Amino acid sequence: MNPWVYLTAAAVLWGSGFAQSLTFGLYGRLSDRFTPTLEATLPLGNFDLGARLQRDALGLGLFGATEFSALGRLTYGVRAGLGFAGWGVEGRVGGTVGPVAAGLEALYSTTLRSHLWVGDEAEGGLRLDLWGRYRLGPRETLGLGLGFKRDLAGFSSGTGELSYALRQQQTYTFGLGVDDSRLYALLGWRGELDEAGTLLEATLRAGQLWRLEATLTAPLDEGLSNLKLRLTAAYPWAATLELEAYGFRADASYDGGFSLWLRYTLSFGGDE
Template identity: 80%
Template sequence: MKGFHPYRRLLQLALAAVGLQLSTLGLGQSLTFGLFGRLSPDHLTPTLEATLPLGELELRARLQRDALGLGLNGALELSALGRLSYGAGFSLGFAGWGLQAGASAVLGPVAASLEALYSTTPRSSLWVGDEAEGGLKLGLGGRYRLEPRQTLGLQLGFKNSLAGIASGSGELSYALRQEQTYTFGLGVDDSRLYGLLGWRGELDEAGTLLEATLRAGQLNRLEAALTTPLDEEQLNNLKLRLTVAYPWAATLGVEAYGFRADASYDGGFSLWLRYILEFGGNE
């Protein structure tokens, strides 16, 4: 909207000021500059992401042309028992606002995660990398290790859209780890039934890792990720990510040497280019 142009200009100036301050002081654990472009509707959105250690916590900040977000992450080591991670965030933009919170824990053979999100607008309006849905979203996941090579998994979800339409999902899986890991499962998403088949393993002696998951039935989706070392010390990796779904939607991602590019199609084409600066922890 034309009336928002002065405020957008202020946000752009704030983005540049925050980036300059963090890079000058060397305080940011990481700083990511990005540019997101979409053909329909036609627009360009500069983005900035930063993390800053605050004692035992980590402050996360993100800023785009018409929205900003702040969050805190933390973790609690439970000695030999396991680990608890948690986080919360708030986003505010011209289109609306959103809240999110989550926690995950690993305790012996049990791993569990909980996520809750609420927004008054599609979350992609508050951050270009988020899904184009709004309203309430809840997710609960768990894994139980039957023995070192066998694991049971359960995922439950609930959504209540901005239009007040409620839907649920559930997925039960079984993973068998040998030299490679094979995963089998069944799921339901908003009354759509599907089967799950997954594979994870190394492709060569250099440590190239491939992970692929296929969901097929009334819901169809393929997700694949390939990671290969770019040097003998494995300090730099090439990461490729591919997601294809029907009805037709697709995402292709490439990451190496701090650069990342994500191209997507979901009825319209978009491209997100980013460069990540790592400053390391404070001394």
């Protein structure tokens, strides 16, 4: 994309005063490609319109939610992406009401989704994901995740994961899963580390596949600002490191090649 198109789009969205948030980004993948990215959200009646722009693709989405106060909420949305490499569509619906939370997500693309948006997975074709959470009691939650995908070459695979979380002062999670016939066990821990509310969540999936995810979130002030540090490491070798604070976000990742994505978000949503 011509940088002038990118800058003009940003200026129009900003200047129009309609944008709720604008995120400017620069993405680079070593010896591969480099692109500016622009994300914008705009209110459209009871919905939010989300736009994504990168060098060779454009995405538009429409998202809505119905709130039931403390009882729960329902969210729904669709998105379509079009680029030189192909096109893709996705739809999602999810929500929580009382003791149940569930979501369904369906994606289809004719190219790798990372070609339509750099932040998406490097896979194409069809993907269906279903997740659910059910409260067995005030402090016990059962989780279920099911996934199915058929890639661009026509190969199909499935995933399934069942977990049990017990919340005391800290939350302990135990589970079992299968990912394309590879079995693994899941162990998780989540808890506050200090009086200020610094929170650590760590999840290890171990067995015929290995994946560690750890997220540290520390409040930066009395408002809603946080410092967030997220690390994932997996075998076969892949790793990501994410750092987020004051609207700034950096994502570094390795999955056979190195990439870096720097973003800055301006919010116009009327802070506290």
